[in-house]
Amino acid sequence: MNNSEESRSLPTPSSGPRSTGTVALRWHGASLELLDQRLLPAEEHWITLEGASGVAQCIQDMVVRGAPAIGISAAYGVALAARHAGGGDWKTEIKEAIRELSTSRPTAVNLFWALQRMERVFDGCGVLSDAQTRLANEAVAIHQEDLAANLAMADHALEAMGLSADLENAAPISVLTHCNTGALATGGYGTALGVIRRLHENGLLTKVYADETRPWLQGSRLSAWELVRDGIPVTLNADGAAAAILAAGEVRWVIVGADRITANGDVANKIGTYSLAVLARYHNVGFMVVAPSSTVDMSLQSGADIPIEEREGTEVREIRGIPLAPEGVPVFNPVFDVTPASLIDLIVTEKGVVRNPGVKGMHALFG
Numbered sequence: 015m016n017n018s019e020e021s022r023s024l025p026t027p028s029s030g031p032r033s034t035g036t037v038a039l040r041w042h043g044a045s046l047e048l049l050d051q052r053l054l055p056a057e058e059h060w061i062t063l064e065g066a067s068g069v070a071q072c073i074q075d076m077v078v079r080g081a082p083a084i085g086i087s088a089a090y091g092v093a094l095a096a097r098h099a100g101g102g103d104w105k106t107e108i109k110e111a112i113r114e115l116s117t118s119r120p121t122a123v124n125l126f127w128a129l130q131r132m133e134r135v136f137d138g139c140g141v142l143s144d145a146q147t148r149l150a151n152e153a154v155a156i157h158q159e160d161l162a163a164n165l166a167m168a169d170h171a172l173e174a175m176g177l178s179a180d181l182e183n184a185a186p187i188s189v190l191t192h193c194n195t196g197a198l199a200t201g202g203y204g205t206a207l208g209v210i211r212r213l214h215e216n217g218l219l220t221k222v223y224a225d226e227t228r229p230w231l232q233g234s235r236l237s238a239w240e241l242v243r244d245g246i247p248v249t250l251n252a253d254g255a256a257a258a259i260l261a262a263g264e265v266r267w268v269i270v271g272a273d274r275i276t277a278n279g280d281v282a283n284k285i286g287t288y289s290l291a292v293l294a295r296y297h298n299v300g301f302m303v304v305a306p307s308s309t310v311d312m313s314l315q316s317g318a319d320i321p322i323e324e325r326e327g328t329e330v331r332e333i334r335g336i337p338l339a340p341e342g343v344p345v346f347n348p349v350f351d352v353t354p355a356s357l358i359d360l361i362v363t364e365k366g367v368v369r370n371p372g373v374k375g376m377h378a379l380f381g
């Protein structure tokens with residue numbers, strides 16, 4: 015493995031005032047390392063991959079998860095396919111890698127967006143050595159751009175919340191979030207969690223409530239872990255406690271990420287997001303979606319068109335092999351739901367903010 019040469023060109027979220035020491039993936043040119051998110055917070059174990067099939071399997075098995083991180087990993091998977099192509103029919107090998115990666119998970123459009131970007135670069139390559147260089151560069155660019163988008167979204171969000179004008183005198187607020195949208199789910203920093211990070215950096219965060227996010231527990235296993243590591247005040251709550259927390263009146267914003275946003279402003283995100291949006295509207299709490307433009311899918315008219323992934327019943331029936339329900343009891347386990355645009359106050363992207371999203375606002379920004 016060559017650790018030194020490519021690390022130089024990677025984003026550096028772990029330096030500077032906007033620091034987070036957490037990363038989900040490390041690129042080394044001939045290999046990709048993924049932090050095995052299935053084992054957190056108990057164990058920090060890295061898996062080294064040298065081929066696209068391994069990357070596709072890791073996406074499917076949730077070693078790496080979170081819409082932007084899935085797209086970035088898939089892009090590196092294509093770069094690995096080029097790097098290790100047999101030299102014979104290398105074009106067919108790379109095409110097959112793209113096809114295999116595209117079947118790993120269905121809902122987050124970032125996966126297909128990243129693969130399309132890689133495919134466009136691949137289509138312009140006549141010789142393997144050119145494809146190797148250009149595909150690796152493109153994957154690194156996708157990674158770097160995602161980090162930059164997260165930092166821009168945090169700026170836009172604070173402005174949209176009316177906090178930027180007088181940062182010094184603005185009063186701190188509490189917020190609630192769902193799933194994990196942090197450095198682990200992205201190229202670094204985070205989307206919704208990036209906004210929360212920025213609030214904290216500016217002394218504007220009293221605390222963040224983190225839904226534990228049943229059944230996979232992204233909130234307790236990943237978000238709470240990231241936030242504790244970075245010294246950001248977090249209180250973990252069972253998903254069912256969110257109503258009582260919002261009713262108590264302390265929380266000003268519910269801030270979540272997205273896996274796919276359609277042309278009318280509907281948002282697919284982790285299962286349980288829709289119920290939070292209903293609760294937020296009932297309790298007069300702001301509801302904000304934070305996602306890079308790579309999550310926007312203007313080819314779909316509404317959330318009804320989004321393919322919603324259903325995963326194994328064992329994810330609900332047991333935890334790490336320990337039964338939580340009668341053996342074999344039927345389970346319904348959709349891992350995303352769709353929040354209608356009408357329940358959303360703000361969609362924040364690096365390109366700007368859509369307020370009270372609908373077809374008009376989405377087309378104005380993403381035409």
Ligand code: MRU
Binds near residue numbers: 205
């Ligand atoms: O099943 P997951 O863990 O991949 O689901 C993740 C989410 O739903 C996130 O909220 C979304 O991908 C945004 S991550 C910045």
